[in-house]
Amino acid sequence: MDFTLSPQLLSLQARTREFIAEEVIPLEREQLPNEHGPSEALRAELVRRARSAGLLTPHAPTEMGGLGLSHMAKAVVFEEAGYSALGPTALNIHAPDEGNIHLMGEVASSAQKERWLRPQVEGRTRSCFAMTEPDGAGSDPGMLETTAVRDGDSYLINGTKWLTTGADGAHYVIIMARMEDGTATMFLSDMDRPGVRYLRTMHAMDRCFSGGHGVLSFDDLRVPATDVLGEIGKGFRYAQVRLAPARLTHCMRWLGQARRAHDEAVAYARTRQAFGKPLAEHEGVGFSLADNDMDLMTARLHIWHTAWLLDQGQKGNFESSRSKVVCSEAQWRVVDRCVQILGGRGVTGESVVMRIFCDMRAFRIYDGPSEVHRWSMARKIVQRSGAIQ
Incomplete structure (x- = not known):
């Protein structure tokens, strides 16, 4: 087990450290104390700077425009980005988008990647992951109460989610829902679809995540079968x-x-x-x-x-x-x-x-x-x- 960093990774580490010091930290005071995370205008400026520096979404697959970083390389680069609370937003490696990009890269179909993943890797969109529920799933995802019922060539989703990080301003959402047989499935949906309601932003201790933490309601949200993420029952x-x-x-x-x-x-x-x-x-x-x-x-x-x-x-x-x-x-x-x-x-x-x-x-x-x-x-x-x- 050799933790010697390659010359290429050392160079990337140095570039990231310099970028955070010179381009990101000076913008920290641009975020207002009462904001639930960086504003969209601030996020756009941070992303623009990272794109110019060749550091945007470095963990994404190379075919999507990322650097295809290994987990070890991510450990080095993400630590440097994290030196500023705005660094992960700039590099497009903040939660929940970073995890969603990884999941979509592993599970999504080619059509889903083109529709949702590519714009996200390019820093043009954000996403959220809706699993946690007020009285249901949290640390125990087996307590899912949000349901998905087959209706012709689509599914009707009903339920309430909260602590959905990044929901305010997100372009799409990954929804975890329970099927009629008790298994769970992940669904993809644009946030502006009928049946998706953004109820409120929760007041939280932290303010480092774009879009804060939101409460969502799904009321007979109709999701086409083509927008199932992966396979039914494997959520x-x-x-x-x-x-x-x-x-x-x-x-x-x-x-x-x-x-x-x-x-x-x-x-x-x-x-x-x-x-x-x-x-x-x-x-x-x-x-x-x-x-x-x-x-x-x-x-x-x-x-x-x-x-x-x-x-x-x-x-x-x-x-x-x-x-x-x-x-x-x-x-x-x-x-x-x-x-x-x-x-x-x-x-x-x-x-x-x-x-x-x-x-x-x-x-x-x-x-x-x-x-x-x-x-x-x-x-x-x-x-x-x-x-x-």
Whole structure:
């Protein structure tokens, strides 16, 4: 297992880091504090800059105009993009679009790719993924209450979804619905179809996702059979195709944010004087910086190891769960320590760290809370032990 980065990947890493520093970070103050994610105008400008830099949608297949990055390459590039909260939006690798692009690339038909995927890869459209429900599916997708019933050459979909990231302003939606036989299927629909209602935007701690988190209602939404994503009854299987890599890309992007917070704390600790010397020379602050470094490296190694496994063709479900728990909790500890080091500055808009703190707390819940992943891991550990005996 060799984690040596190729000259090509090192060059791409450097290009991405330079782009974020020179083209993205200067635009951070363009986003208003009360916005639920970057405005469409800001997103369009960020995408334009990334396109000019040759960095737009780098994870997409080359035949669609992307760079076809491996999982390991994504780990490097996505961390650099994540150094700014706007970086993933600029590179078109933000959630949920990044996961949807991966899923569509794996499962969609050629016609579906041309209709929905290609414009998305080009940065002209956005998407959302509607699975979570107010009283139904969440961490347990088996609790799906949204239904799909066959009606001639189409399906009628009924149900309510919430925490649908990016729904406001999305051009199309991937809907998870339960069939009459109890299986699940994914459906594709334009957001402006009759039967799709955008009810409201939820007030959330984070504001880094374009379109925020929305509540959707499907009322006799008619979806042609040609717009079924993949095969009927395989929705749960496709969810794993999407979620295992998507958990890891969350870890990659948030690692960049944690590193940004750490850099801010280091710079402050070097120059801020307290009790006759810089904060960094006080043992308590120094220990926190050292702990940050250890947590950042631990997270990175988990990401790289899981990415390597995925590149070998392994499913990586267990390892992606492990990485999700380790990274979300380690990166959260880093940002929390940074707030403490910055003191009053850290709890105000005078520092980017406050925003990172608010955005990152939800990471321990998104794509499965730590408790669910620990439970899933424990089951597999016990099953594996029984198989060995």
